[in-house]
Amino acid sequence: MTGLKVNRRKLLTAGAVTGLAGAFGLPMLSKQALAAGEGMEYVFLSVVTQVPFWVDHRAALDDAAAALGVKTRFTGPLDFDTAGQARQLDELIARRPAGIMIFPGDAAAMAPGIDRAVEAGIPVACLTGDVPNSRRSTFFGINGFNAGRMGGEMLAKAIGGKGKVILGTFPAPSVLERVEGYKAIFAEKYPAIEVVDVVNDKADPSYAPTAYLQAIQANPDIVGIGGTDGDSGKGAAIAVNEAGRKDIKIVAMDRNDDMLPYIEDGTIHGAVAQKSYIEAFLAVHMLHWQNTDGIKVVPDWRAAGINPLPETVDTGVMPITAENVGQFKHV
Amino acid sequence: MTGLKVNRRKLLTAGAVTGLAGAFGLPMLSKQALAAGEGMEYVFLSVVTQVPFWVDHRAALDDAAAALGVKTRFTGPLDFDTAGQARQLDELIARRPAGIMIFPGDAAAMAPGIDRAVEAGIPVACLTGDVPNSRRSTFFGINGFNAGRMGGEMLAKAIGGKGKVILGTFPAPSVLERVEGYKAIFAEKYPAIEVVDVVNDKADPSYAPTAYLQAIQANPDIVGIGGTDGDSGKGAAIAVNEAGRKDIKIVAMDRNDDMLPYIEDGTIHGAVAQKSYIEAFLAVHMLHWQNTDGIKVVPDWRAAGINPLPETVDTGVMPITAENVGQFKHV
CATH class of the missing domain: 3.40.50.2300 (Response regulator)
Structure with missing residues (x-):
């Protein structure tokens, strides 16, 4: 992970800061920081991926990728294959993505892999279902x-x-x-x-x-x-x-x-x-902020031994009725 | 609020899209969208503002403003003047900021003003302390x-x-x-x-x-x-x-x-x-996303009558010990 890590402040000091982005009121990122960001991939490893439920997560992955200039990907076993999901997590860790999002088919089966990912420097977030006894950064979901x-x-x-x-x-x-x-x-x-x-x-x-x-x-x-x-x-x-x-x-x-x-x-x-869209949209942002020191809770969260992200994001629920059902269709 | 609202997608269609931001891998925002974003101000109305506790919130307000190209401001009574805070909220609503963050000195005293702000089209988030019986979008704080x-x-x-x-x-x-x-x-x-x-x-x-x-x-x-x-x-x-x-x-x-x-x-x-920094950093982002339809939970959250933001962000807590205390000083 060290090779992938983007320390925005250091790069801003060391690198040539582009004036053009600043002129348009956008965050001033150096060419180096952007190049590093562009190579970063955030992967959502789910399970039962064939069901339509994941359509909002997938849309949010696309939108977050566009907003941050990173890559995102949705993957996982088509069926409720919890052993297969645990295997895929280990394969994923070997490829060193910038961050991993997980909907755990079996929380106990995924916990050791999550801890291995974090140990390898890859931050992990849980979406829709939590793995509380693990080193994941944040759980995004409902109560x-x-x-x-x-x-x-x-x-x-x-x-x-x-x-x-x-x-x-x-x-x-x-x-x-x-x-x-x-x-x-x-x-x-x-x-x-x-x-x-x-x-x-x-x-x-x-x-x-x-x-x-x-x-x-x-x-x-x-x-x-x-x-x-x-x-x-x-x-x-x-x-x-x-x-x-x-x-x-x-x-x-x-x-x-x-x-x-x-x-x-x-x-x-x-x-x-x-609110599945929120889960994936926020998770990509937060994992990226964790990698790029975008959230400055302390100067160096690794040295402090703390989690720089929120513990839990309770997205809340939305009532669908005959009056607003049209807003919930995926056209 | 209608006048302030930035619909990024509509502006991208209608306006002249600048190619330069895109060339640097940044989100492609039209000149109009950026100009509108630059005029938007997010205000944190707190209480007992003279105490050092707010230093992390204030740093996060500055950083979020720089990241999003918006203005942010920290204000509120110096002392624990809950009536004064409620008065300031009404004065603030009259000035139509893009969004309001509130640490409530007295939740019951602030609830009617929060509902008036939301009624006026100004989204509200609560930081550090909640006003659960109100129309605020999100509470950011600890359990x-x-x-x-x-x-x-x-x-x-x-x-x-x-x-x-x-x-x-x-x-x-x-x-x-x-x-x-x-x-x-x-x-x-x-x-x-x-x-x-x-x-x-x-x-x-x-x-x-x-x-x-x-x-x-x-x-x-x-x-x-x-x-x-x-x-x-x-x-x-x-x-x-x-x-x-x-x-x-x-x-x-x-x-x-x-x-x-x-x-x-x-x-x-x-x-x-x-993690006070997280509260303000995320709140400015989320209120801005609510204003600019950055979080696409449904095509039109106003028409659907739903809250497009998370219900609660539990930031979690960090242990300070003799080993990591140096990371927590504000130098």
Whole structure:
């Protein structure tokens, strides 16, 4: 990493400062600093990369690359291959990118590789899912509990604050937190709402409709469904259509393009979306600032033995409704 | 705000794009966009502005202004004049700056003014202290409870994990959270540590030494002092010197320049510092991105009715020790 490291202040002192950039009100970077920046690559190593969920992260990687004059890349196993992701991380470290972003399929499996990357001088950020017991700089993502609270609030209002509901989920820790958020807001503000079942839809588009159809048949008196993973909403929408139960109100999670039409036609009442774009846009900026001493918390963060970046960026969530759904489509 | 708003994409289409910036690998901004950016001012309205605590925020305001080609300014009442701060906010709104950062002396007193600013099209961020029940975009600061846990861990290790201690604080909600963090880590990991008193040092440099001297005399068998506001550490250090009790281990909060020499000479064991620089550096960037549609979470965040920025940036804390104290001095 030492070879890649750009110390902007030293270069400004040592190198020939270009006057032209300054004349246009832009940051004054030396030719050397820019040349070094142009060679730097920030790689987002994800998993299940074939699903549409990553479209906003990918757009942000492109935009951050253009804004900073660096390269960015999105990669990772197509399926939920956690061992494959850990292997790819080691291959990536050997290629010495300027920084690595990771959505961990299995946090425990990724932690040793993250520490090896940081040891090799490559800063790491976690996106959407955290690896708290690692040397990553920053976690960018949502507070799942608060996301569940927002979903619960939307569902409660849609059903008039009372009645039996089911929740749909996928048993990953970050998703289960959202279930707890739903339950907490009901207990706190809507005691007349009863959660009669929590359905595992496996976050699988081909299985989810069956899971919700069976749950509706087993609990015919429900008035609402709160879905907490990206495939819950469409699965529940197909199920209520099939069961002829469009009276059941549905709240979905995320903003997959194949779910949004069900909000437009009223089958789904609303959804809770993550700000995925922010995660990748900020992560590239911050890792680049860490490499180029752009954030001057102390003169030398390596010598001080501190993390110069924020610990956590809680991006918060956005409500999608029939009124604003057009803003969430990827055209 | 409409008049000030810079839509970078529209300007790039409509205006004459300068080729020179592009040739140097910098973001291609039109002359019009740069001119508009140069006229934009981001103001940090704080309170008790006379204390040295704000030195890192001020440095970050200067650096962010240079990086973005905008103006930044630090202002606010010299003393803890919360009514004066609320008045200044209204005066500021009338002058229509591009964005406002606020450290609230009294969150309840500032909330209506923050909402008026946002209503007028001026985005607001909160720094160091939050105004959660307001329309601010983002809170940048620490989790006080976690800061207290880190302080408690440092103190516990310094005293060998056992004995009587006192904690020092100032009764503001964000500071009292740190006291709870100290107590929590002791309860969880160090049950042989007993908190025998919590001293109110009023965050007042002239009163704090007296407060700690009296507490030491009342509890002569203490082995440690954990200070949770910026004036606790130096106050406790003066008191142990005066009492001839340099055997008492002290952990301080923050990085005031007049406290750091006591870490160098060993009177204070260590301190827990906030990353104030990050708060202001990121806040100016994010408010500017909000104004210029730099973060494209949705095509039009106003039409979508959503907050395009993160909800919370938890900057985390840094341990200051005898080994790295040199990195924290403001030379």
